[in-house]
Amino acid sequence: MFHLLDGSSVQAPFMSTTNKQYISSTDNLKILKLPYHQGGDKRQFSMYILLPEAQDGLWGLAKMLSTEPGFIENHIPTEKVQVGQFKLPKFKISFGxxxxxxxxxxxxxLPFNTEADLSKMVDSPATQNLYISSVCHKSSVEVNEEGTEAAAATSVEVAFRSLPQKIDFVADHPFLFLIREDINGVVLFVGHVVNPLLSS
Incomplete structure (x- = not known):
């Protein structure tokens, strides 16, 4: 069951694992880090699931995230730990x-009017007739059994070493997620899941 902000619940598909995970835990917050496979890229991307302890703690967490400088940096999991109970709902969110x-x-x-000069961007004799008619942004984030995918990025590959402490991570109520490049700290995506069945 996934508990909604209005106090009701829905039955949703969850994933679970017994593998060790990057998790940090405080009295009122747990953060799960899911590193993306790097390939040949030197950048290090990770998805973070920020789970407030309180079932209705989403908006308070969002406020802390947006008003406290260094909030993410101060709460990032640095150690892989053994998990006790681990449940994460499948979800997919798209935005255009x-x-x-x-x-x-x-x-x-200038690029949007007929006087635009796009000759340095397009190698074509027709460049004098070109201008930008529209700019669209679309993003998509999906989490399922195969990992996470962000805007056709890559799936998660996880390798772990053991620590004696077991931590539960049960995301059965609203949470925030973000995708971040860990070397320079740039956040590329941020969103929240209040009902995984409403994913689009």
Missing amino acids: LEVSNLLKGLGLQ
Whole structure:
């Protein structure tokens, strides 16, 4: 069962594992780190699941995340630990936005009108007739048994070493998630799951 913010519950598909995980735990927050497989890329991407202890603690956690500098950096799991009970709901979230008007409002006007010069971007005799008609942004995050996928990124590969302490991580109520590049600390995606059945 996944407990909703209004006090009701829904039955949702969960994943579980007995493998060791990167988890940090405080009195009111647990954070799970799922590192992405690096391949040949030197950047280090990870998904973080931020689970408040209180079933209705999502908005308080969101406020801390947005107002306390260094909040993520101070709570990142650094050790792999043995898990006791581990449950994470499957979810998929997509978001799309047409951002042309936003860019124009920020002062980026020239590429959108017929006087645009895109000759250095496009090698074609027709460049004099080209201009940008729209800019769209789309992102997608999916978590399932095979790992996590973000905007057609890559799946999670996990390797672990043992620690004596076992920590439970049961994400059976609303939580935040984010995808971060760990070397420079840039957050690429941030979102929340309040009902995994409403994933789109």
